[in-house]
Amino acid sequence: MRSLRVYAVLYLLFLYAPIVLLPIFAFNDSAVISFPLSGATTQWFTGLADEREMTGALRTSILIALISASFATVLGIFAAMAGTRSDFPAKRPILGLIMLPLVLPEVIVATSLLIVIVQVFGLDPGAWSIIVAHVLICTPFSVAILNSAFQNLDPALEEAALDLGESRRGAFRRVTLPLIVPGIVSSFLIAFTISLDEFIIAFFMSGNTTTLPVYIYGLTRFPGKMPLVMALGTLLVAASIILLIAAEAMRRRGLRRAGLKDTGGFL
Amino acid sequence: MTLIQLAGVHKHYGDFHALKGIDLDIRQGEFFSLLGPSGCGKTTLLRVIAGFEGVSEGSVSIDGRDMRGVGANHRPTNMVFQSYAIFPHLSVGENVGFGLRRDPRPREDKAKAVDEALEMVGLSGYGKRAAHALSGGQRQRVALARALILKPKVLLLDEPLSALDKKIREQMQVELIKLQREVGITFILVTHDQEEALVMSDRIAVMFEGEIGQMDDPETLYRRPNSRRVAGFIGMMNFLPATIGQKVSQMKSRPAPPPGPDNRGLLQRLKDIGRVVPPAPKALPEYETGIEVKVAGLGRCIVPPEQIPDRVGQGETIVGIRPETLSILFEGETTQRNIAEAVVDEVVYYGDMTYYDVRVAGVEKPLTISMKNLIGRPVLDVGVRTRVAWDERSLVILGS
Amino acid sequence: MSDEARRGLFLVSPPFLYAILLLAVPVVTIILYSFWTDGYLEVVPDLTLENYTESLTDPLIRQLLVRSVGVAMAVTAATVLLAFPIAYYISFHVRPERKSLWLFLITIPFWTSYLIRVALWKVILGYNGVANSVLDLLGFSQEPVLFFGAVVGQVFEPVTWFNLSIPAIVITLSHAYAPFAILPIFVALEKIDRSLGEASRDLGDGPLMTFWRVTLPLAVPGVVAAVLIVFIPTIGDYVTPAVVGGDKNPMIANFVYISFLKLDNYPQGAALAMLSMLAVTLIALVFLWLNRRWLRVGR
Numbered sequence: 024m025r026s027l028r029v030y031a032v033l034y035l036l037f038l039y040a041p042i043v044l045l046p047i048f049a050f051n052d053s054a055v056i057s058f059p060l061s062g063a064t065t066q067w068f069t070g071l072a073d074e075r076e077m078t079g080a081l082r083t084s085i086l087i088a089l090i091s092a093s094f095a096t097v098l099g100i101f102a103a104m105a106g107t108r109s110d111f112p113a114k115r116p117i118l119g120l121i122m123l124p125l126v127l128p129e130v131i132v133a134t135s136l137l138i139v140i141v142q143v144f145g146l147d148p149g150a151w152s153i154i155v156a157h158v159l160i161c162t163p164f165s166v167a168i169l170n171s172a173f174q175n176l177d178p179a180l181e182e183a184a185l186d187l188g189e190s191r192r193g194a195f196r197r198v199t200l201p202l203i204v205p206g207i208v209s210s211f212l213i214a215f216t217i218s219l220d221e222f223i224i225a226f227f228m229s230g231n232t233t234t235l236p237v238y239i240y241g242l243t244r245f246p247g248k249m250p251l252v253m254a255l256g257t258l259l260v261a262a263s264i265i266l267l268i269a270a271e272a273m274r275r276r277g278l279r280r281a282g283l284k285d286t287g288g289f290l
Numbered sequence: 291m292t293l294i295q296l297a298g299v300h301k302h303y304g305d306f307h308a309l310k311g312i313d314l315d316i317r318q319g320e321f322f323s324l325l326g327p328s329g330c331g332k333t334t335l336l337r338v339i340a341g342f343e344g345v346s347e348g349s350v351s352i353d354g355r356d357m358r359g360v361g362a363n364h365r366p367t368n369m370v371f372q373s374y375a376i377f378p379h380l381s382v383g384e385n386v387g388f389g390l391r392r393d394p395r396p397r398e399d400k401a402k403a404v405d406e407a408l409e410m411v412g413l414s415g416y417g418k419r420a421a422h423a424l425s426g427g428q429r430q431r432v433a434l435a436r437a438l439i440l441k442p443k444v445l446l447l448d449e450p451l452s453a454l455d456k457k458i459r460e461q462m463q464v465e466l467i468k469l470q471r472e473v474g475i476t477f478i479l480v481t482h483d484q485e486e487a488l489v490m491s492d493r494i495a496v497m498f499e500g501e502i503g504q505m506d507d508p509e510t511l512y513r514r515p516n517s518r519r520v521a522g523f524i525g526m527m528n529f530l531p532a533t534i535g536q537k538v539s540q541m542k543s544r545p546a547p548p549p550g551p552d553n554r555g556l557l558q559r560l561k562d563i564g565r566v567v568p569p570a571p572k573a574l575p576e577y578e579t580g581i582e583v584k585v586a587g588l589g590r591c592i593v594p595p596e597q598i599p600d601r602v603g604q605g606e607t608i609v610g611i612r613p614e615t616l617s618i619l620f621e622g623e624t625t626q627r628n629i630a631e632a633v634v635d636e637v638v639y640y641g642d643m644t645y646y647d648v649r650v651a652g653v654e655k656p657l658t659i660s661m662k663n664l665i666g667r668p669v670l671d672v673g674v675r676t677r678v679a680w681d682e683r684s685l686v687i688l689g690s
Numbered sequence: 691m692s693d694e695a696r697r698g699l700f701l702v703s704p705p706f707l708y709a710i711l712l713l714a715v716p717v718v719t720i721i722l723y724s725f726w727t728d729g730y731l732e733v734v735p736d737l738t739l740e741n742y743t744e745s746l747t748d749p750l751i752r753q754l755l756v757r758s759v760g761v762a763m764a765v766t767a768a769t770v771l772l773a774f775p776i777a778y779y780i781s782f783h784v785r786p787e788r789k790s791l792w793l794f795l796i797t798i799p800f801w802t803s804y805l806i807r808v809a810l811w812k813v814i815l816g817y818n819g820v821a822n823s824v825l826d827l828l829g830f831s832q833e834p835v836l837f838f839g840a841v842v843g844q845v846f847e848p849v850t851w852f853n854l855s856i857p858a859i860v861i862t863l864s865h866a867y868a869p870f871a872i873l874p875i876f877v878a879l880e881k882i883d884r885s886l887g888e889a890s891r892d893l894g895d896g897p898l899m900t901f902w903r904v905t906l907p908l909a910v911p912g913v914v915a916a917v918l919i920v921f922i923p924t925i926g927d928y929v930t931p932a933v934v935g936g937d938k939n940p941m942i943a944n945f946v947y948i949s950f951l952k953l954d955n956y957p958q959g960a961a962l963a964m965l966s967m968l969a970v971t972l973i974a975l976v977f978l979w980l981n982r983r984w985l986r987v988g989r
Contacts, residue, residue: 027779034776038799038868041810048813098705109698117702120709126918128926128970130943134950134963135716138723142956159712162705182342183375185362187389187440194363197388201379220804223928223943227950239805243933249813256806263801271794344693 045260049253067254074251080238084219087150087234091157092214098158099165099210100203106166107173118166125163132156133227140228148228156224161214168213172206205273212270216263293318293443293476294339299348301334301500308334310500311348316444316478321470323479323487326497327523332480333448335497339478340446341365353443368437369446372453374429376421382408383417385432389440407435410469427458438473447479451486463489464563484524488512489563496520516599518608518688527610527686528657534604534687535582538592583685585609587650587657588630591682602689613660615684618646619677620667627679632657634674644669648678724960741961751945751962758941759969761856762925765863769920770913772864773871777912778905780872781879793876800869808933811862815934855935862934863924871916878912879905914981921973925966942966 184194341362949959
């Protein structure tokens with residue numbers, strides 16, 4: 024199937040074309056993003072450091088992402104444990120509601136929360152309301168990741184701990200928790216990435232809070248700032264690839280710990 | 291002395307009635323097996339004793355203490371899981387010492403206890419190894435050591451040998467028996483393998499569909515099953531229609547048969563490992579008094595009254611007869627036992643044994659006979675006319 | 691209630707309560723709002739269908755709705771059609787030990803900031819952009835080439851609701867959601883028992899017929915999942931129409947934003963948001979129905 028292979032390579036080119044351009048124009052000594060290139064410079068990177076607003080937006084985004092990812096992972100642990108370990112009335116609708124944000128356009132999550140916050144309670148949206156909404160949309164991803172972590176775990180392990188005299192809490196702490204740590208870490212990393220990258224909710228609820236995506240959106244309105252976007256993008260790509268590799272390494276370690284073979288497949 | 295007592299235990303899962311009124315007494319120091327086909331409730335029963343499942347009705351007491359509301363972690367029972375449930379993130383030694391956390395002894399004493407437990411199961415020096423690198427047999431031993439180190443009153447074993455190869459399984463059977471005698475702890479074994487249960491147990495409860503069908507020692511269970519279900523589940527059994535008649539008294543026409551090649555195979559294995567003591571030959575009376583039984587295809591015989599269970603009265607019944615208690619009479623051989631005419635229908639050659647299916651007059655289903663392949667004995671062909679020798683003492687009267 | 695059920699409910703209650711308070715309650719509120727009347731300074735709880743009738747009759751809004759659904763459908767079709775051969779190639783023609791690597795390669799671009807990727811497509815497809823400068827270098831016309839219309843969209847005012855900057859939006863979104871389409875199709879293809887293909891060949895079908903009669907029908911659940919996963923976020927997308935479409939081709943989310951935060955007309959915005967959800971629901975129902983029809987025998 025040679026033609027299929029050629030197609031696959033072309034497709035990868037399509038996927039990577041924009042990302043390959045990032046560093047090229049980030050180091051290009053011209054305010055206009057076009058060929059031919061005019062020479063190498065690091066001025067756009069040093070220029071980034073002067074963008075006070077950007078460092079502020081970055082800090083806000085990371086803070087929001089850290090808090091959102093923590094809450095989403097904790098809620099995910101609860102839901103995944105309930106979903107994989109026990110049967111209870113109305114299990115499907117309850118878990119369905121928790122997973123619903125997965126099939127809801129983000130604009131719905133953003134507007135519906137905004138109405139409640141602004142119109143019903145008369146509050147000002149801000150970082151806190153972005154966190155509330157991010158927890159909502161990240162939780163389903165955490166649940167999905169943690170579900171598979173719990174499913175890979177032999178339920179007899181926890182029973183064995185109980186049988187050997189541990190309380191439920193002790194069994195969770197000494198057996199279940201250490202074995203699902205890799206799942207918790209990758210849930211956290213993925214929730215963190217989603218929150219960090221989320222635009223619509225952050226934009227609708229920004230008020231006086233500017234997250235990094237909202238800030239980048241602002242930059243794209245000014246053609247002269249495009250090289251800065253390129254430099255920032257280069258840094259972000261590098262950071263996210265490092266995070267991604269870390270997450271994959273954790274996943275594999277988890278499989279190894281649980282004594283399972285790697286069945287391949289990311290996510 | 292009764293250690294575990296279950297009275298009227300029921301367990302429902304929604305509409306499913308998993309245990310239907312189980313009454314059970316298990317004695318201190320006993321090797322007790324729960325035997326049955328998959329889905330019969332034996333594992334549920336074990337989990338009820340362990341405290342992983344509550345009961346819907348009835349009571350469980352261990353060592354005279356009612357277990358209602360007592361969680362698995364507070365019961366004097368420990369379990370060897372079917373999957374062994376070896377903690378993959380801990381070393382072998384940490385696995386074995388897992389339950390000692392609340393033990394007030396100093397650290398060195400606990401380490402010593404772990405070493406002793408490992409030695410007991412033949413894994414000395416394995417303490418530092420990673421648990422997930424162990425073989426199936428080794429995992430089983432770690433699971434045993436981990437449970438026994440806590441000196442439970444009862445050790446529960448949930449199909450502990452089913453994941454092992456045949457050879458290692460038979461070796462572990464013998465080791466488990468020895469271990470149990472050594473530590474004197476009550477063992478309760480769940481298994482679907484009748485041979486395993488017969489070889490290992492002091493007593494066996496055979497379960498079907500949430501009920502106990504029969505509870506007896508292995509020999510009684512094998513020789514005198516109380517129902518067609520039990521008889522069919524344990525070993526091979528021919529079933530024949532029969533009629534139970536009047537009590538009669540008649541002159542003994544023939545002396546006691548010499549010990550023939552009866553009860554070979556499994557029973558021999560039981561004898562070999564000392565589970566079953568062969569009965570001393572009895573002196574037989576001149577006169578025999580008994581009950582007349584007419585067995586379809588085989589003929590008439592007189593059986594001693596005690597061989598007929600109380601619940602079976604006169605009239606139609608089903609009798610069972612084991613393949614190894616029937617024998618083919620080869621040319622020139624004679625017997626003092628009863629004889630029936632038969633035609634060979636099917637021959638399956640097993641090397642040390644040959645299984646014959648033979649047709650007898652008036653019975654639709656052929657009878658299965660197992661014969662040891664002794665020197666000079668031919669293997670018969672299909673269609674050959676032959677004679678079958680049988681003994682009334684091996685008839686199991688099952689009722690209708 | 692059994693111990694297990696009680697424990698399960700106890701465990702599930704934190705995420706469940708969270709979803710009730712912060713998802714179910716707000717969604718019910720927004721549905722109510724979409725049927726209420728916008729007063730001068732506050733919303734009046736008088737039930738009305740006006741927000742919907744206005745959305746469907748106002749030519750500007752109607753055009754916006756048609757554009758949104760049209761773009762989302764075009765993006766979905768392009769993404770899924772482009773993704774299928776890739777998923778097929780990885781599942782059937784890549785050696786098993788290399789599959790992880792291929793999937794990894796495909797997911798990496800997805801993990802780079804969405805905003806940055808959209809901005810990149812703007813500079814690639816835009817006036818004076820990379821695509822045009824490359825064409826210039828290759829000696830093509832000095833006039834802005836009609837490259838995917840992004841150029842036209844920047845230079846001329848849009849004539850009708852369909853204008854040539856729409857293809858630029860479609861390309862950008864297809865790129866953004868590519869992995870979302872590839873992964874579910876790949877999973878469905880991986881589940882296919884390889885001996886089925888051999889059986890079909892053994893029974894006399896050639897490779898093409900085997901693909902058509904065996905592989906493709908069994909891949910339908912994956913395709914349906916891919917369609918939904920791409921369509922849902924696309925119809926509510928804000929960034930791409932704003933950045934790549936050059937503000938001249940807004941979609942639902944852009945108008946919802948204006949209704950909420952600029953016009954302060956919450957009921958109108960709520961009705962529009964509800965219409966986007968309605969579109970999602972309809973598409974989902976159609977495809978789930980197709981899925982069931984295709985696989986008449988239950989899985």
